[in-house]
Amino acid sequence: MLSNKVKQILLLAIGLVFWEAISGRIYGGFKLVDPLFISSPSLILLDIIEWVAKGTLIVDLMATLEEAFLGLILGIVTGMAIGLLFAYSEGLATLLEPFLAALNTLPRPALAPLFVIWLGLGIPSKVLLSWSLVFFAVFYNTYLGAKNIDPDLIDSVRSMGATSLQVFRIVVIPSTLSWVFAALRVSVSYALIGAVIGEFVGATAGVGYRMMIAEGLLDTDRIFSGLVVLGLVGSSLVQIAGMIEKRLLRWRPPLSLG
């Protein structure tokens, strides 16, 4: 019989054909669905080609990726640093935990207008938004990871004569990193979400920015093009993150890889 892969491709093809067939076509004097609402696969393809040909897609994509990437890196670095600091300083953790929890429940997109006022329409305001999403994911994972280190592991290393610094390097960091890597896929998609939402609110370039302009012009084709581009880029990035995760965590029993 057909493999799942083939079935999936067939399903996709059927969906696209159906979409194309109902979009704007007139059957017996009756127009099924206006392309203003749903565009159509062929219109989207043409629009993407045009977007590429004009040379702006690559610029927009690079802008969005740069924002997301910087947000991701900064989020991981600061999230780990603060997470470890909290794990090591119980007093600080209890003191500041309520504030962080409150900040974390704040819908991050609601901060976007403020970030634009602070940092302007350029890349930094998007990096900040992206960071604000990644940071909390990494921070909580780091904190939990560092708190959940098996004390017997620390004891065993200490009994071999390790100093506190050696315990940190040999046990705490690798153990915590494993939690951070486990959150890598989520972090990558958060980073991209942050960048695009930031662009919606105000920008000068970016895939989200083009989509926002298209909204004003009722250019449904472009909005769908943007979705296709973001979908493809996003899923490839998450796939890559998953591969990195799997490689770095290959010491785990396969079951927990999920």
Next chain:
Amino acid sequence: MEALRNLKVKVEGLNVTYTRDHVQALKNVTFDVYSGEFLVILGPSGCGKTTLLNAISGLLKHRKGVELSGRILIDGINVLTTASPLRGIGYVTQKDTLLPWRTVLGNVELGLEIQGVPKAERRRRALEFLRKVGLEGFRDSYPYELSGGMRKRVLLARALAYGPEILLMDEPFASLDAQTRLLLHEELLKLWRDHRITVIFVTHDIDEAITLADRIILLTARPGSIKGTYKVHIPRPRSVQLIKISRSFQELYARIWEGLSEEVLYA
């Protein structure tokens, strides 16, 4: 002959209390361990055996909620007061303390790495000890890929690879099946003989104690204190399978059981 042997560890009037739950774990424990000796500490569950090893290893003095008094001298240096980390001790606990993200080889190198031994040298030494426990073929495996017995072998190799003079073992083979256990007893005795290391081995199993020990110290139920000392006169090298049917084994077993069973009732 006995008096000429070098004193390696001296425990003197050791008291340990866990202040949080007001439990006294050890009470006035005093004993000597000679260089190269295989000493077994035998006692009912919960009598403070693990506490004793934790105290000797120096781990206990860093813990909160523990009150220690008395002295533990290793080569004349008081473990309880010295500021420098102890480097001459290998400790195999009941728990599986292999670092899961390190390969077998990476785990065995650990102690050498902590001592700052250069990479090539520590690789060579680690491989040598992996070979001794018959696991060189698994050097690149991760701990989760090994059986329980193999992990114990790696732990043993790890504890010995950095050349400690004292090996502390806390019921290391308790979780293993009987056959694997016998094999590991044999390997342990061989490693002990080859490296002339001082072993302090804790167990609640009389069979295991007699099979391995030069001398057995029996602890009472909590708070643990010394109830008796038994010398094991069975000649070495011993056959871990055949030793149990020898007459001297059975006589000693009976004597120790008499003492231990009273304590089990209190435990």
